[in-house]
Amino acid sequence: MYTVIAFIIIFGALVFFHELGHFVLAKRAGILCREFAIGMGPKILSLKKGETVYTIRLLPIGGYVRMAGEDPEMVDIKPGHRIGLILNEKEEVTKIIINNKEKYPNARVINVEDADLEHKLFIKGYVEDDMEENLLVFPIKKDAVFVENGVETQIAPYDRQFASKSLGQRTLAIFAGPAMNFVLAFLIFIVIALLQGIPSNEAKLGKLTDDGVAISAGLHEGDNVISIDGQSVGSWKEVVSIIQKSPGENLEFLIDRNGQEIAIDVTPKETEVDGKTIGLVGVYSPMEKSPLKSIQFGATQTYTWTKDIIGAVGKLVTGQFSIDALGGPVAIYQSTDTVAQSGVYSLMNWAAVLSINLGIMNLLPLPALDGGRLLFFAIEAVRGKPIDRQKEGLVHFIGFALLMLLMIVVTWNDIQRFFIQ
Numbered sequence: 479m480y481t482v483i484a485f486i487i488i489f490g491a492l493v494f495f496h497e498l499g500h501f502v503l504a505k506r507a508g509i510l511c512r513e514f515a516i517g518m519g520p521k522i523l524s525l526k527k528g529e530t531v532y533t534i535r536l537l538p539i540g541g542y543v544r545m546a547g548e549d550p551e552m553v554d555i556k557p558g559h560r561i562g563l564i565l566n567e568k569e570e571v572t573k574i575i576i577n578n579k580e581k582y583p584n585a586r587v588i589n590v591e592d593a594d595l596e597h598k599l600f601i602k603g604y605v606e607d608d609m610e611e612n613l614l615v616f617p618i619k620k621d622a623v624f625v626e627n628g629v630e631t632q633i634a635p636y637d638r639q640f641a642s643k644s645l646g647q648r649t650l651a652i653f654a655g656p657a658m659n660f661v662l663a664f665l666i667f668i669v670i671a672l673l674q675g676i677p678s679n680e681a682k683l684g685k686l687t688d689d690g691v692a693i694s695a696g697l698h699e700g701d702n703v704i705s706i707d708g709q710s711v712g713s714w715k716e717v718v719s720i721i722q723k724s725p726g727e728n729l730e731f732l733i734d735r736n737g738q739e740i741a742i743d744v745t746p747k748e749t750e751v752d753g754k755t756i757g758l759v760g761v762y763s764p765m766e767k768s769p770l771k772s773i774q775f776g777a778t779q780t781y782t783w784t785k786d787i788i789g790a791v792g793k794l795v796t797g798q799f800s801i802d803a804l805g806g807p808v809a810i811y812q813s814t815d816t817v818a819q820s821g822v823y824s825l826m827n828w829a830a831v832l833s834i835n836l837g838i839m840n841l842l843p844l845p846a847l848d849g850g851r852l853l854f855f856a857i858e859a860v861r862g863k864p865i866d867r868q869k870e871g872l873v874h875f876i877g878f879a880l881l882m883l884l885m886i887v888v889t890w891n892d893i894q895r896f897f898i899q
Contacts, residue, residue: 481815486538488814488829490516492659492836493541499658500543500651501530507647510546510638512631517541529621529632539885545651547639553624553631555593555601562587563601563616571601571618574633576626588614596636641867645859652851659837660780666830667779671772674823675765681711682764683733690760695744697761702734714763721746725757783834791838808889845877 493516504511510529517535524533535541553576555561562575562585575585588603591613595601599618620638623630636642640651681703686693703711706720707729720729725748732741746757810832817828843853850873858864 481811481818484818484825485811485814488825488832489538491662491829492833493517495658495662495833496655496836496840497541497543499654499656499661503647503651503654504543504545504640507643507651508638509640509643509651510632510634511543512546513542513544515542515544545640546634547636547641553626555590555595557590557592559590560587561590561601561603565616566619569616571616571622573630574601574618574622574624576624578628581628582625588616595633596639599635641864645855649852649855652848652855655848656837656840659833659840660784663783663830663833663837664776664780666826666833667776668772670823670826670830671775672767672769675767676771676775677714678764678766679714680764680766681713681717684762684764687760687762690758691744691747692759692761695759696742697731697733697744697759698735700735701731704732704734704739706731718763721759722756725749725755727757779830780834783831784838787831787835787838791842808893844881846874846881847877850874850877 497514497516501511501514512529513531513533515533515535517537518539518541519535519537522534522536524531526532553574555574560579562579562582563571564573564575564582564585566572573582573585575582579585579587586605588601588605590601590603592602593600595618599620600615601618602613602615605612605614618633620635621632623632625631640648643651683692683697683699683701683703686697686699703717705711706717709720711717711720724746726745728743728745730741731744732739734740744759746759748755749758814825814828817824840847841849841852843849854865854870864870
């Protein structure tokens with residue numbers, strides 16, 4: 479159950495921050511965001527606040543921000559349609575009743591002659607039972623809503639749609655999603671450093687393991703190492719080097735404990751690592767806590783993991799990794815289970831690495847991914863005009879279908895790897 483909870487929290491946080499990036503930059507650009515969703519498939523929970531419906535969906539395979547204009551608008555009013563209008567005191571349309579008009583006795587029912595709900599914002603029509611004499615024009619408020627089957631949906635004037643925004647605004651709205659994953663990883667690494675500390679190179683003993691020879695020999699966490707077998711040491715690296723080179727040999731540690739020098743004999747345990755025998759005594763490196771160094775640690779870790787993951791992706795593209803090396807949700811769950819057993823800090827580090835991985839994967843120039851969208855924007859910048867939306871939509875649809883197929887293959891490989899073999 480602990481692993482399940484950890485997996486849900488990590489997945490939810492990664493997707494939430496990714497979509498939050500899209501959402502915040504889209505809202506700043508004035509784009510109408512209809513839905514902010516965590517997960518895919520059927521709704522589990524739903525809450526509407528302001529213009530946006532916030533939902534949690536069943537399948538933990540991603541999330542999305544549904545922006546106005548990205549999909550065809552749900553209602554298209556055409557000449558001949560019979561609709562009801564709710565007007566305010568300025569005779570502006572605030573609600574457009576599509577069906578069940580009898581439930582709205584204060585609605586003015588008209589037969590539509592013409593309508594423009596994107597640019598000029600008006601509805602022209604004949605008042606019912608007086609079609610020859612009263613052809614009226616009603617202005618529409620920019621935040622008016624459709625009402626269909628009792629459900630209200632806000633209209634999207636063109637200036638609130640994604641496509642109406644400048645190339646720069648659209649690019650930032652899409653890029654902000656992956657960017658937030660790197661920001662999240664950076665913040666997680668900082669929190670780890672602030673709470674746990676940062677590895678230090680002082681010749682000082684860190685935490686001792688319960689089953690190590692150091693604790694049984696009488697060494698304590700925080701002891702300052704002056705020398706080992708008469709050899710002066712000034713850094714943690716020197717301490718480690720001497721211990722690893724002396725498996726099974728008795729070493730005399732001269733340590734400073736609270737201002738008092740103490741000599742303690744320690745025999746490093748012989749341990750096989752990568753086919754080589756080294757000595758270990760069961761001591762972790764010393765840790766230090768510093769707000770400034772924590773920020774530096776966060777930046778360094780984020781950069782290092784980003785570089786390593788990009789390198790791994792490059793090997794996959796060049797065929798040095800096979801598709802069998804890829805892992806899906808099942809593999810992530812299994813890894814989360816393993817990492818969770820090492821403690822909360824290991825789990826936080828794992829979440830940061832997954833966040834970087836999600837950011838990099840989404841920036842790949844593949845259809846249906848954020849990187850694919852950005853590639854189309856780059857082409858638009860070069861040619862001076864956007865690619866036909868229907869053609870772009872078809873490319874993204876095919877790309878999404880292929881990604882879902884890849885997800886199925888990867889998940890099946892995970893199932894075989896962990897449950898069948």
